[in-house]
Amino acid sequence: MPEDFLIARNPDGDSTLPYLLRIPLDDRAVILKARDTWPRTAKIYCHRVDDWPDDAEVVERVPVRSCVRRGASIDLVLDRGRENRSQLVMTTVKGGRQAIFWQSARTTKQARPAGSVPRTRASGQRDVEIVVDTHERYAWGFGEQQATTRKAALVAGDYGIERDGALVATVERKSLDDLVGSLTSGKLRYQLAELAAVPRAAVVVEERYSRLLGLTHVRPAVVLEGLAECQVRWPQVPIHFCETRKLAQEWTYRFLAAARVAAAEESHGVAAVADLAAAPALAAAPATPAEVRAWAAVNGFDVAPAGRVPRRVVEAFEAARGATPG
Template identity: 55%
Template sequence: MPDDLLIARNPEPDSKLPYLVRIPLGAEGIVVKARETWPRASKVFCHRSTEWPADAEIIERWPVRACTRRGPAIDLILERARENRSQFVVTMARGREMVFWQSPRTTKQARPNVTLPRARAHGQVLEILVDSAEKYPWRFSAQQATTRRQRLTAGDYAVELDGEVIAAVERKTLEDLASSLLNGKLRYAAAELATLPRGAIVVEDRYSKVFDLPHVAGATVAGALAELQARHPQIPVVFTESRPLAQEWSYRWLGACRAELLQHRASEDTDEFVPAGPVPPKPASEASAAEIRAWAEETGVQVNAKGRIPATVRAAFQARHDS
C-alpha cells in the first residue's frame, strides 16, 4: 500500500459518512469513514472502517511528510503548501470508539457554550437558496429550514419573495475575510449585495481574532473593514464567533427580512383602497417661530424678534388659524 493519504468515495450508498480516508500508519494503514475530505470549518466526525476496498474510487491523493502516533492522537503532515497539518484523535464515548479529525484552524475556533433554539424564524420554515459555487455549504441542520442549490448573483445564502431574491448573506471565514478585503474582492461583493433590498456579511469568528492573523497586520485588515462599512452602511458586518452561530444568525436574519418585506408589500397593496383626505392644518405647537413672527407682524401682535415665542402668542396664532 502507498504511503500517501488517500481519500475515496464510500461505496456504501446509505452511509451518512460519504468518504473513506486511509491514514498511512502501520503495514495496512488505518481506514476511517469521514463526513468531509478535510477539517476546514469544524472537526470532522469519523468512524473506523474494516478495510480499504480494492476498487476504491480515489478522489484525492496527497504525499505524506510525517505520520506519527502519540497516545490517542495521530499527527499528520502533508506535502502541500496549505492545509497540510491535521490530527486524528481517538476517544471513547458512551462505551464506543469515536474518531475526530481536526486541524489547527478548527481546534482554536471559539466554542461558545450555548444551545441553539429550535423555534422557527418568524413562524416560517424557510427555504434558503445556497449559491452553487459554495464548496462546503451550511446545511442549517439545527434550524427549521430547507435548502436549494442555485446560482446567486449576490451573496452565498438568500431567500426569495414571489420568485425574487430579496435578502442575501455573504459568508466569510476570518482568513477569507482578510484576503478578500485586501485584494478588493469583498468590495465588489458588497456592491452586489447593495443592489438587493437587504444584504449582510457574516464572519464565522470573533472580531478580536482580526488582530491575531499570522501573515497580515491586524490594523490593516481592521482599517479595510472600516472603509467597507463606511462605504456601505446599509450592509451590516456581523462577527458570530463560530460556524454554527453564523448559521443561526443568518437563519434568523433572512427570516426577519422576508417577513418584514412581505408585510411591506402587503401594505402597498392596500394603499390604493385608502382615500386621500385633506391635509390637516399644522398645529400652532408645530409651527415654526418664523411663521408665527410673520403672522404677528401682519396682524400687529407684539413679539420679540429673537428668543422664545410666548405661549399667549402661540395661542392667538392657533385660535386665528382654527377659526
C-alpha cells in the same frame, strides 16, 4: 528527557501556513506546517511535513516537560509559565483527508460557547425556504433549523430569500481567510456593492473579530482599517462576526427569516396604498345653511336671515357646485 519544541519560518513562501513546528515525540519528531505560533484565540490548522529543513530559521525554542500520544491526539506541555499546555488533534474531514488541529484548553472552551442553539422557529415561521447559490461549496444544510433549501443562482450573496421571484434578502458567508483575502485583493468592495443593491443584506464571518489581531501574513491594522472603511461606505450591509460555523449558520437563518417577514409586511403595505388610491372619491360633505345663504345672496335669491332655507334654493346651490341634490 524530550528535545526542545521548535518553531521556525516555513521556507515555502507560497504556502498559506507560514510556520513549521517540530514536536519531539518518543524517539522521533512530528513536523507540521502551521498558521500561527500558538493557539491563543482559536484552533490552528496544521499539515504534516516530511522533513525539517537543515537551514530552518528558528524563531522560538522552548524546553518540553512532556509530550505524550493519547489515541488520536498528542498532549504537549512546555517548560514555561504561560501558554504551556496544548494538544494536537488528528481527525478526518470530508473526502477522507486527514486534518490536524492545534488547540489549547482556552481555545477549546471558546469554540464551544455555553448553551445550545435554540430550536424555536425564527420569527414564528415554519419551513423557511432558503435559496443557496449554485457556486457555494460545502453549503450549510440548516439541519438544526426549521428551514428547507434549494439551489439556484443568486445575483448576490450565498444564501437568500426570494419573494415573487425577486431576491429580497441575502447573506454572504466568509471564512477568516476568505474575508482577509477578498479585502486585500479589493474583491470585497465589489461584493459589498452587489449586496447593497438587495433590500436587505449582510456578511457573516465564521470567526471572532479578535482573530484579526493574530494575523501574520498581513498586518492586522491594514485589515481592521479596510473593514472600517467598507462599513462606512456600505453601512446598509453589516459585517457580522460569529465564533463558529454553527453560530454563523444560526445567525443567517434568523436574519433571513426576519427579512422574509419584513418583506411580506412591506408588500402588504404597498397593496393597501394601491387599494386606497383605486377607491372611489368620497362624496362632498353637505353644505351648511350659512354657506347656502351666502351663495344665495350673491346669486339673487331672497332668503330670510334665520329659519329653514327653502328647498328650491338648496337644489339650486347643489346644482351650481356640481353635486346631486340630497
